[in-house]
Amino acid sequence: MNVTVVDRKPDTSSQTKLGIVDCDVHPYTKSAADLDPFLPERWRKHRQSIGGRSRSPFSNAPNYPRMSPFTGMRMDSYPKDGTHPGSDLAMMQEQLLDLFNVQYGLMMPLLGRGSDERNVEFGAAMATAANEWEAQVWCDQEPRLKAGIQIPLEYTEAAIKEIESRAGDRRFTHVMIPPRGLEPLGRRRYWPILEACAANGFSIALHLGGTSGHPSTGGGWPSFYHEEHPSYPQSKEALVTSLVIEGVFEHIPNLRVALVEGGFAWLPSLSWRLDKHYKRLHEEVPHLKRLPSEYIRSNIWVTTQPIEEPERPEDLLATCEWIGWDRIMFSTDYPHWDQDDPRYAFKAPLTEQQKRMVFRENALSFYGLE
Amino acid sequence: MARHVVAPVSEIAPGKSRIVDVAGRSIGVFNVGGEFYALINRCPHEGAPLCIGFVLGRFTSDRPGEYRLERHGEMLRCPWHGWEFDIKTGQSWCHPESVKARTYNVEVVPGETLAKGPFVAETVPVSVEQNYVVVEL
Numbered sequence: 001m002n003v004t005v006v007d008r009k010p011d012t013s014s015q016t017k018l019g020i021v022d023c024d025v026h027p028y029t030k031s032a033a034d035l036d037p038f039l040p041e042r043w044r045k046h047r048q049s050i051g052g053r054s055r056s057p058f059s060n061a062p063n064y065p066r067m068s069p070f071t072g073m074r075m076d077s078y079p080k081d082g083t084h085p086g087s088d089l090a091m092m093q094e095q096l097l098d099l100f101n102v103q104y105g106l107m108m109p110l111l112g113r114g115s116d117e118r119n120v121e122f123g124a125a126m127a128t129a130a131n132e133w134e135a136q137v138w139c140d141q142e143p144r145l146k147a148g149i150q151i152p153l154e155y156t157e158a159a160i161k162e163i164e165s166r167a168g169d170r171r172f173t174h175v176m177i178p179p180r181g182l183e184p185l186g187r188r189r190y191w192p193i194l195e196a197c198a199a200n201g202f203s204i205a206l207h208l209g210g211t212s213g214h215p216s217t218g219g220g221w222p223s224f225y226h227e228e229h230p231s232y233p234q235s236k237e238a239l240v241t242s243l244v245i246e247g248v249f250e251h252i253p254n255l256r257v258a259l260v261e262g263g264f265a266w267l268p269s270l271s272w273r274l275d276k277h278y279k280r281l282h283e284e285v286p287h288l289k290r291l292p293s294e295y296i297r298s299n300i301w302v303t304t305q306p307i308e309e310p311e312r313p314e315d316l317l318a319t320c321e322w323i324g325w326d327r328i329m330f331s332t333d334y335p336h337w338d339q340d341d342p343r344y345a346f347k348a349p350l351t352e353q354q355k356r357m358v359f360r361e362n363a364l365s366f367y368g369l370e
Numbered sequence: 371m372a373r374h375v376v377a378p379v380s381e382i383a384p385g386k387s388r389i390v391d392v393a394g395r396s397i398g399v400f401n402v403g404g405e406f407y408a409l410i411n412r413c414p415h416e417g418a419p420l421c422i423g424f425v426l427g428r429f430t431s432d433r434p435g436e437y438r439l440e441r442h443g444e445m446l447r448c449p450w451h452g453w454e455f456d457i458k459t460g461q462s463w464c465h466p467e468s469v470k471a472r473t474y475n476v477e478v479v480p481g482e483t484l485a486k487g488p489f490v491a492e493t494v495p496v497s498v499e500q501n502y503v504v505v506e507l
Contacts, residue, residue, distance in 0.1 A: 075449030076419050338451060344416040 018356065019103030020342055021363035023303045024207070024260050024331035025096065025145065027107050027138050028086040034137070035111075038129035046122055053118040055182075055213035077335035085335040089142055096334045097144055100342050103360070104369055105145050106331075107134060108176060108207045108260060115153050115178040116211060124158035127151055131166065139171040146367065148176040148205055151193065160196040167200035173367040174205045174258070179235045180212045186239075186246030194248060198255045203366055206239055208232045208261040229306075229338075236262035237270050240300060244274065247287040249295040256366060257300050261333060264302035265310070268322040271296050297324060301366050303331035304358070305340040313347035325354050329363040371506060375494045379478055379501040382406070385443055389421050392505055397474060399503055400425070400457050402444055407457050408505045409446065410472040414462070418450035420471060425457070446471075475506040 029035060036044050077085035077095060086092065096102060109130055117123030127150040134147035149166050151159035166172040175197045183189060185206075197204050215221045216231045218238070236259050242248075249255060274292035282288065288295075302323065310316055320328055333339040342359065350358065364370065376390045376399055387400040389411055396411035398421025413420040427442035445463070446455045454463040455471045462469035481498045496502060 074418075075424075076422055337449075341416040341418075 017101070018360055019101050020330060020359040021367075021369070022096065022100070022102050022105045022332050022334070022342075023205075023258065023329045023363050024305060024333045025092075025105040025107050026086045026333070026335060027092070027109050027134065027145070028084040029111055029133070030081075030083040030087045035126065035129045035133055038132040038136075039125055043122055043125035043129075046119075047126075052122070052126075054211070055116045055118060056211040072337045074335045074337055074339060089138070092334070093142070096332065097142070100332075102144060104363070104367070106173060106205070106363070106367060107138060107145055107147050108205060109134060109148065109150065110207075110209050115150065115176075115181075116213075117152065120152050120155035120158070123152040124155050124162070127158075127162055131162065131172070135169070135171045146173040146369070147171050148174050148207075149202065150176050153178060153181050153190070153193070156189070156192050159193045163193070163196045163200055163202065167202075173203065173369065175202045176205050176207055178212075179206045179208055179239050179262075180214060180216070182212050184238060184242030184246075186242035186244070186248045188246075191248070191251065194252055194255055198252050201368070203256040203258060203368075205258045205260050206236070208235065232262045232306075233266045237266060240267070240270060240296060241274065243299075244292045244295045245285055245288070247285070249299045250287055250289060253299075255299055258303060258329065258366060259300065260303045260331065261305060262302075263306055263308050264304065264323060264328065265308040265316070265319045267296070267300075267302060268319060297327070301327045301329055301362070303329050304345060305331045305333045306338045307340050307345050309347055316346065317348050317350075320354070320358075325357050326362055328358050329366060330359045373504050373506050375479075375484060375496060375502045376505050377494060377503045379406075379503055382503065385425065387421060387425065389419075390505075392507060395507065396421075397505060397507070398422075398446075399476065399505065400446070402457055405458075406476040406478060406503050408474040408476045409455070409457065409460055410474075412471075413448045413450065413453060414469050414471055415448065415451060415453050418448050420446065420448050420455070423447045423449040426454075428454075428463070477504050477506075478502070479504045 032047070036047070039047060073085040077091070079088035079091055097105060111130060115123070117126060130150045131147065138145045139147050149163060149172050151162050153159060163175055177185065181190070216228055217234055222228050222231065243257065271293035278288065278292055308316060330342060332342065372393070374392045376392060377388055382388050382399060382401045384401050384404055387398055389396060389398050398409050398411050400407045400409070409421060411419050411421040424447045425443055426445050426447055427439045428445050429437055429439055431437050444457055446457050455461065460471040460473040478501050481496050481500045481502060484496045484502055485498055494502070
């Protein structure tokens with residue numbers, strides 16, 4: 001059992017003095033109409049009269065119940081005006097950016113529905129609108145926040161156009177790609193988009209969420225949220241395996257991928273398994289020139305939340321060692337109910353050097369920040 | 371150790387609570403069926419403001435398909451990660467042997483007694499006609 005949590009003093013040492021980088025921050029709109037100013041009239045009317053058609057089985061509800069109001073928000077993150085958590089900049093500054101001395105917060109907006117909208121032209125318009133909203137409503141007001149580029153994953157031309165149009169705009173640091181597409185991400189149909197990310201200098205953030213209509217687990221739809229939550233690492237495992245085995249990193253060696261909101265303790269065992277089978281099955285995948293674990297080591301980064309809490313807390317340190325301390329980036333997931341607090345997330349002590357890397361330097365380097 | 375008057379009994383109805391600052395600490399005072407309890411407003415897991423969480427009972431089950439709700443109104447669920455604590459003892463549901471939210475002694479004292487002192491009355495004005503919730507820390 002975990003026994004180290006009792007009466008622990010908050011760890012306010014080096015990582016907060018230097019300023020941390022939070023690799024998973026969720027801004028929300030106060031209402032869907034907030035995106036209207038950024039939509040062309042044709043699509044504004046579409047949004048108002050017809051609305052979104054997602055690939056998820058329920059058009060306006062999450063796929064599973066959650067234990068807290070709305071769709072799983074920290075209960076103390078509701079703005080006083082009753083609007084959505086994460087929609088009030090002053091509150092986000094108070095509860096996150098100022099409190100933890102966040103130097104940069106990487107935004108992962110879960111709205112716009114550009115990725116799973118069945119009307120792909122509407123999806124493209126919504127992605128563009130959400131990106132403009134991020135830049136103008138958030139980045140321009142709060143330069144510590146960095147924007148993620150939303151794209152319509154199933155509309156290649158529009159996705160590439162959106163990526164190219166943001167190149168060179170320092171407000172944008174990453175392209176958000178939904179982890180559950182129509183097909184595994186390593187498939188050829190997605191290569192032009194992945195190429196565009198690398199060619200335009202953007203890292204990719206694969207943030208959990210959204211749905212392609214496929215069940216969230218490999219074995220079908222779960223009954224419980226308790227079942228749903230562990231499907232996050234499952235979807236990440238499928239992503240990593242697809243990207244590696246399809247040869248994406250052989251084809252685009254400078255593609256940099258962050259896995260966001262899937263934890264990380266599963267990654268070493270996946271690497272071991274892939275390497276074991278590579279020794280036996282390499283004839284099937286001769287396009288792979290290196291061990292699968294080597295592609296993972298060179299092209300994949302992980303973010304910490306929801307951090308694993310092993311029975312012996314120090315086991316997490318060994319896990320980090322196996323992944324590589326230079327590949328692990330801290331994230332809160334503010335304002336979600338399962339967010340991690342930088343003062344308490346690690347239940348075992350990190351060295352000063354490890355703290356600097358995890359809470360700050362790895363992310364600065366990954367996202368090209370200073 | 372000092373005793374602090376935090377509220378008139380009439381202002382915290384059964385099933386309700388109030389968060390008060392006592393000697394620089396944020397404390398949640400709960401009325402559970404007429405009895406008063408106080409817990410630190412900080413979750414031992416990751417430091418969340420524990421006492422703004424939902425007050426609920428404990429669901430138990432002997433086997434799938436059979437459910438009982440017990441101890442209604444006696445459990446507090448953290449507003450972040452949902453760890454649950456026994457309001458009366460601070461004991462954690464998930465780690466009952468090792469994790470506890472700090473609790474404080476609470477008693478109900480008539481205003482008449484309080485007027486004689488030596489309580490620290492803080493910001494709550496005391497009248498002899500009422501009973502008051504007094505927290506010790």
